[in-house]
Amino acid sequence: MNKLIQNEMMKLIAKKRLIVIAIIIGILVMLFTYAQYKQVQTQREKLGTSDWRTILQQQIVDTTNRLSSSRISDEWKKQLQISLQQQQYYLDHDINPAEPGAPTFMRIFLESSIDLFIPLMVMVIASDLVSSEHSLGSIKLLLTRPVKRWKVLLSKYITLCLAVSLVIAIAGILSYAISGVVFGYKGWGAPILTGFNVTDTGLNTSEVKLLSLWKFLLMDFGLVWFVSIVVGTLSFMLSVLIRSTAAGMGVMLAALISGAILSNMVSSWESAKYFFMVNLRLTDYMKGTAPPIEGMNLSFSMMVLFVWWAAALLVSFIVFTKKDVY
Amino acid sequence: MEKKITLSVKNLKKVIGRREIIKNLTFDLREGEVFGFLGPNGAGKTTTIRMLVGLIKPTSGSIQICGNNIEDHFQEAMTSLGCIVENPELYPYLSGYNNLLHFARMLDDVGDERIREVTELVGLTERIHDKVKTYSLGMRQRLGIAQALLGKPKVLILDEPTNGLDPAGIREMRQFIRFLAEEEGLSVLVSSHLLSEIQLLCDRVAIISKGVIIRVDTVQQLLENRERVVWHIDPFEKGKQVLSSLTSIEEKDDRTILTDFDEKKTPEWNKRLVEAGVSVIEINRKMPVLEDLFLELTGGDTIE
Ligand SMILES: Nc1ncnc2c1ncn2[C@@H]1O[C@H](COP(=O)(O)OP(=O)(O)O)[C@@H](O)[C@H]1O
């Protein structure tokens, strides 16, 4: 098995996928860093201060103003109310929700890339693991060697998991290293609140806990990893089912993007919560924003994703070991 | 003494969709022989080979490689097998060496030593560390064979191994295959749609058409009495008369006459023509072509 994984790793490295992904992540992080930096600057200019309390207060005033406008939808109103309550809570407890520094940037980067960007990168690796063997024709050699088909597939899957972990590590390292140049490398111990519960009646703060940022980040990374493995496994299944890498990528891309769109408009279509793609924003539950559909929570989403993962893995193995190769 | 059977195929069938692509094939391969699999395009050669190497499942029938049924004992069966199905498709982004390393890792106890051995055997030592995408087709073909030989197989299966090679390459390939069979004792199954190729290379041939083996025989026996002579003569009518009095003739559209070839009689016929005052412009000995063989064997059935 070890030797098979070595083989897959050798091919993955020779294809230079990881390097391309690292470059893309690097560029994106630089853009993000610059955008963040600009935002901080304009805020400072507008308010004439860099004190976070003043900024937070101003944000609360802004949100309240927006809430009083009659032209916003009920749904949006609820979201705003929740974030208002949250902001107030932070202010009341004298905690900066966005302590400046690379760790905070990392947190924001992870939170905003969990449902699209990182899954996209994972997809780039996963979607041609099997289908490229078909399009090259090398599958004919791979499957006529004295190794059972399930072992061949398992070695590919393990390689995928390793590569996914590597991609997330790269994202973490690059976002820390690059943003730190601008925001400084400190702030691991900054306090952050988690455990907000969004309920029908609004925000429930009874279970709110204070965490060090590094602990919070560790959980965030765990969730991002979980989401990536699920998305990777789904792409992997498509790669087994569809011979063309491009078609497989297309399907996955459509699913991911539709998830991003659906999240904003499915609040009244309740059964949509069983789609994997509206369940990807796991880090939002940590932060405590309103879920796209009422009744969704962290364990629900993880359960849904787990079921999709298991089904995808099962289908991949059954099809790969059984199907005729032309 | 009968040589050992290394590959045994019994009542092999394959239905794809509703079409029966392969209908009841039965044949054996023996140690040290080159076995030809001859048939026109679409006859089902590649489909059969895909079943032999375990890429597709037979609808019914059994395949045994060195006594191991490939469904029940896949690993053992594949250990004694090397193959190239259609084109030698290795990883273009890896070097030749890394390709071999890749497939060596899929076998037990195949190390650097063996990789060097097969590289030398196919004459790729100088270019082995270059990327495969820089290789010519002939080199890829040789690398493919090197890969197939890594595990010291007993049976080698090659699907149209000379497709796309230049004449020198074809000759080299032919000599190499003969070498493997004669010196190394491998059983080699070679498919082809070219009779001329099979004729020069193989000991025995199976002729396959539309998924059915029409005949299995040694090359000599298949070709016996099937060489023809084309006569180009003037005046045509008179020459025709003379020849038809000597043997059975066949008149062609381009005003030539076809007769059987016979080493002793053909010069004699020529002499008689000359004596009768017919000028013989051309006598052309014609090797049998697949079409003719087919027409005869299938009783006028056309080739698809
Ligand atoms: N995947 C497939 N689905 C349906 N028919 C196929 C498939 N592969 C091959 N065939 C058919 O099987 C027949 C034999 O094909 P093949 O084995 O490739 O012939 P050969 O290698 O002798 O040229 C052809 O008529 C072809 O159309």
Ligand SMILES: [Mg+2]
């Ligand atoms: Mg073919």
